[in-house]
Amino acid sequence: MKTTGGTDEQKRRAAERAVEAVEDGMVVGLGTGSTTAFAIRAIGDLVADGLDVRGVPTSFASRELARECGIPLVDLDEVDVIDLAIDGADQVETTDGALVKGGGAAHAREKVVDAFADRFLVVADPSKTAETLSHPIPVEVLPSARSTVAATVTDLGGDPTLRRAEKKDGPVVTDNGNLVLDCDFGTIDDPNSLATSLSKMPGVVEHGIFAGLAETVYVGTDDGVDSIE
Numbered sequence: 001m002k003t004t005g006g007t008d009e010q011k012r013r014a015a016e017r018a019v020e021a022v023e024d025g026m027v028v029g030l031g032t033g034s035t036t037a038f039a040i041r042a043i044g045d046l047v048a049d050g051l052d053v054r055g056v057p058t059s060f061a062s063r064e065l066a067r068e069c070g071i072p073l074v075d076l077d078e079v080d081v082i083d084l085a086i087d088g089a090d091q092v093e094t095t096d097g098a099l100v101k102g103g104g105a106a107h108a109r110e111k112v113v114d115a116f117a118d119r120f121l122v123v124a125d126p127s128k129t130a131e132t133l134s135h136p137i138p139v140e141v142l143p144s145a146r147s148t149v150a151a152t153v154t155d156l157g158g159d160p161t162l163r164r165a166e167k168k169d170g171p172v173v174t175d176n177g178n179l180v181l182d183c184d185f186g187t188i189d190d191p192n193s194l195a196t197s198l199s200k201m202p203g204v205v206e207h208g209i210f211a212g213l214a215e216t217v218y219v220g221t222d223d224g225v226d227s228i229e
């Protein structure tokens with residue numbers, strides 16, 4: 001699984017703090033990535049101790065891990081409520097908690113689950129925080145719309161790059177059968193406005209700007225956990 005600049009210890013601390021919010025009877029959205037993996041394992045431990053929790057996975061990878069950890073799973077369309085979602089981020093704006101997500105190409109399902117949840121907690125490490133977002137925005141596109149979306153992103157001032165698979169030839173294909181354009185817009189002063197522009201582009205399935213969704217971002221450090229509300 002993809003790893004980033006933070007240490008495993010930092011990620012584990014953030015994840016375990018978020019898992020403190022998991023209660024008996026809850027339906028919990030299970031995000032994707034190396035930081036959330038610590039949360040999924042910690043939820044697995046709670047289930048092993050007898051807690052009644054059902055998980056809604058956001059990707060094939062999180063489904064596989066949750067199964068390994070013994071967490072009963074349920075599909076998004078089988079639940080009326082998600083009490084809590086725990087998910088990672090590629091960058092976190094420290095002023096208001098706007099996020100860039102999609103490093104694992106799972107942001108379309110993640111956004112549905114995270115936005116639907118009553119509470120959305122983010123788990124991160126200090127390498128992810130920034131005063132202003134500047135991380136390239138992952139944009140999931142219909143395969144046939146790859147060129148048209150890339151042209152429109154360029155017109156908007158972005159620099160799109162087709163995401164390629166690390167270990168084999170060819171592009172990354174999402175769990176939904178689509179492609180990902182990583183779109184570099186430099187410093188993003190107004191994430192909401194960029195989010196609106198990207199959402200309007202025909203052929204865009206979902207983009208990785210998560211603005212106004214997170215309740216709390218837990219940032220694991222070397223000696224504790226910081227919170228961004």
Ligand code: 5RP
Pocket residue numbers: 002003004031032033034035036087088089090100101102103104105106107110
């Ligand atoms: C997947 C995501 C991940 O949550 C994000 O990439 C962070 O991953 P990690 O915890 O491995 O750094 O958005 O689509």
